[in-house]
Amino acid sequence: MTTAVPPPAPNPLSFPPATFQKLAPKTFLERHLQSTPATRPSGRSPDTFRTPSLHTNSLSHAHGSAVVRTGDTAVVCGVRGEVLSLTAGVESRVVVLRSGEDRMDEDGDEIRERGLVVTNLEMGTGCTRDYHPGPPTDFAQAVTARLQRLLLANKLISPQSLRILDPNTEKIKAYWVLYIDVVVISLDGNVLDAAWASILAALRSTKLPQAYWDLDNEGVVCYPEASKYKSLCLKGLAFTASFAVINLGTEKGGKVILSDPDEFEEGVCEERVMVCALEEEKVGWIEKGGGVGQVAEVMECVRRATERFKAWEQLFSEGLGSSG
Amino acid sequence: MADGSAQYTDGPTTLLASVNGPIEVKARDEIPLEAFLEITIRPSAGVTSVREKHLEALLRSAISPLILRTMHPRTLLQITLQIIQHEHASSAHALHTLLASAIVVAMLALVDAGVPMKAMLAAAFVEDASAGAAHVFGYTITGAESEGGPGEGLVFVESDGVFDGKGFVEASEVGRKKCLEIGELMKDWVRGKAERDMRYRLK
Numbered sequence: 001m002t003t004a005v006p007p008p009a010p011n012p013l014s015f016p017p018a019t020f021q022k023l024a025p026k027t028f029l030e031r032h033l034q035s036t037p038a039t040r041p042s043g044r045s046p047d048t049f050r051t052p053s054l055h056t057n058s059l060s061h062a063h064g065s066a067v068v069r070t071g072d073t074a075v076v077c078g079v080r081g082e083v084l085s086l087t088a089g090v091e092s093r094v095v096v097l098r099s100g101e102d103r104m105d106e107d108g109d110e111i112r113e114r115g116l117v118v119t120n121l122e123m124g125t126g127c128t129r130d131y132h133p134g135p136p137t138d139f140a141q142a143v144t145a146r147l148q149r150l151l152l153a154n155k156l157i158s159p160q161s162l163r164i165l166d167p168n169t170e171k172i173k174a175y176w177v178l179y180i181d182v183v184v185i186s187l188d189g190n191v192l193d194a195a196w197a198s199i200l201a202a203l204r205s206t207k208l209p210q211a212y213w214d215l216d217n218e219g220v221v222c223y224p225e226a227s228k229y230k231s232l233c234l235k236g237l238a239f240t241a242s243f244a245v246i247n248l249g250t251e252k253g254g255k256v257i258l259s260d261p262d263e264f265e266e267g268v269c270e271e272r273v274m275v276c277a278l279e280e281e282k283v284g285w286i287e288k289g290g291g292v293g294q295v296a297e298v299m300e301c302v303r304r305a306t307e308r309f310k311a312w313e314q315l316f317s318e319g320l321g322s323s324g
Numbered sequence: 325m326a327d328g329s330a331q332y333t334d335g336p337t338t339l340l341a342s343v344n345g346p347i348e349v350k351a352r353d354e355i356p357l358e359a360f361l362e363i364t365i366r367p368s369a370g371v372t373s374v375r376e377k378h379l380e381a382l383l384r385s386a387i388s389p390l391i392l393r394t395m396h397p398r399t400l401l402q403i404t405l406q407i408i409q410h411e412h413a414s415s416a417h418a419l420h421t422l423l424a425s426a427i428v429v430a431m432l433a434l435v436d437a438g439v440p441m442k443a444m445l446a447a448a449f450v451e452d453a454s455a456g457a458a459h460v461f462g463y464t465i466t467g468a469e470s471e472g473g474p475g476e477g478l479v480f481v482e483s484d485g486v487f488d489g490k491g492f493v494e495a496s497e498v499g500r501k502k503c504l505e506i507g508e509l510m511k512d513w514v515r516g517k518a519e520r521d522m523r524y525r526l527k
Contacts, residue, residue, distance in 0.1 A: 138377050138380070138381070139381075141374045141377040141378070142374075142377050142378050142380070142381035144374055145374045145375060145377060145378030146378060148374075149378075149419075149484075153484045153485075270388070270389055271389070272385065273481075278486060281488065282486050282487065282488055283483075283486075283487055283488060283489070283492065284484065284485070284486055285483065285484045286459075286481050286482070286483040286484075286492065287382075287481065287482055287483075288478070288479075288480060288481035288482075289382065289384075289385025289386050289389075289479070289480050289481075290385045290388065290389050291389045291479065292389060292390075292442075292443070292464060292474040292475070292477035292478070292479050293477055293478050293479070294477060294478055295478055295492075295493060295496045297478075298478070298481060298492070298496075299489055299492070299493065302489055302492070303489075
């Protein structure tokens with residue numbers, strides 16, 4: 001008699017990398033970074049950012065828009081201007097005037113005080129594996145708050161271009177309020193960098209109708225001709241760069257800083273650094289948290305952010321040079 | 325009754341923190357190997373807005389790396405901060421001063437609640453008026469490497485304004501010194517509290 005011999009199990013002690021990644025995500029990332037040269041699961045080296053791409057003015061009903069994509073993270077940003085009339089009662093808007101607000105100096109922070117910029121970030125349905133339908137998550141709200149702060153702190157938008165004047169007296173009669181909406185189409189980590197770049201590109205492509213205060217109608221009138229639309233006046237450039245930091249232990253290589261982390265890396269690494277680089281190698285913002293580190297680590301991030309700034313700057317000059 | 329609480333006043337800012345934990349966690353939030361950290365910040369007036377959510381996220385990134393969350397897996401650690409008073413002296417830096425105080429008060433409440441931690445954290449607000457930059461630095465003040473802690477290190481940074489690398493390094497040094505000063509005060513408060521609590525045993 002012969003008995004059927006079961007085929008030998010194909011090496012029961014090994015499993016494919018994808019299983020390893022699911023079972024022990026941290027060890028999986030550590031093993032990758034310990035190889036020479038250090039390589040991340042995505043094939044990038046620790047200091048490589050993903051290549052960004054940019055399209056502007058793809059939304060026809062917004063005053064300005066941009067699509068930014070870095071790797072598998074894609075965001076759309078639309079800017080729409082609405083008129084905020086300062087005269088109480090007109091168009092059923094009531095504006096609360098605070099003390100000392102009627103000055104017209106250049107550095108007056110009207111944009112912050114009057115709330116002339118409204119930022120919102122929305123996660124598109126099914127943009128990520130962890131997406132749950134419902135009200136904005138804490139994460140989305142925190143990113144929105146950071147974008148709003150970045151926009152106000154860097155003072156990129158000059159208040160001049162948002163004022164609507166009475167042509168005779170040169171008095172401010174109304175303002176343009178910019179509603180900036182960012183929709184995340186696909187999320188693969190580092191949503192802040194992409195969202196911020198899309199806001200900046202959208203603002204650069206924004207053209208608002210020329211508006212003036214009409215004394216007879218006591219209201220704001222816009223010229224309908226597209227040729228009379230005016231670009232916003234923006235001051236300078238600022239680009240954010242985000243990093244995740246993983247500690248491999250002193251004997252195995254110490255701390256590794258990963259530029260532009262993807263979703264898997266963000267899930268594993270607790271420590272984060274965000275740097276907003278400005279022109280002339282200046283820094284406008286640093287945010288660090290999630291782990292015990294040193295100043296040198298932050299300085300390395302600043303250096304990488306300055307490099308990244310140049311890459312974005314070039315992309316913007318190419319992408320926005322043609323479309324206006 | 326909270327497991328631990330602290331009130332902290334720094335100039336025009338007064339904050340109250342309470343810590344509860346480890347307590348039962350909702351099934352949705354349960355983490356198999358760690359405690360779930362819930363941080364809530366309540367404004368002095370009005371309802372919680374995006375601003376508070378932003379603060380919560382910042383506070384979380386500052387204190388979560390120091391809490392030994394693996395000590396109480398599948399539980400909830402609840403940290404609630406009530407802003408009692410926060411005057412807006414200059415609106416530009418309101419968030420920074422609030423953040424520095426929030427870190428200190430949350431740390432003290434965590435110590436009071438007896439939550440296991442790797443180290444204590446102190447935070448300081450540094451303003452560089454000439455460059456128009458404002459920083460908040462969070463440095464560990466306890467947990468030396470010889471005692472098995474993470475060693476002295478920079479845990480938290482929140483800086484804005486316009487500055488360069490050199491300015492940042494200088495500010496971080498000022499921040500470190502300030503943190504150590506505040507750290508000494510924090511240690512004194514904890515010592516005083518422990519002494520009061522243990523008075524009947526010492527006699």
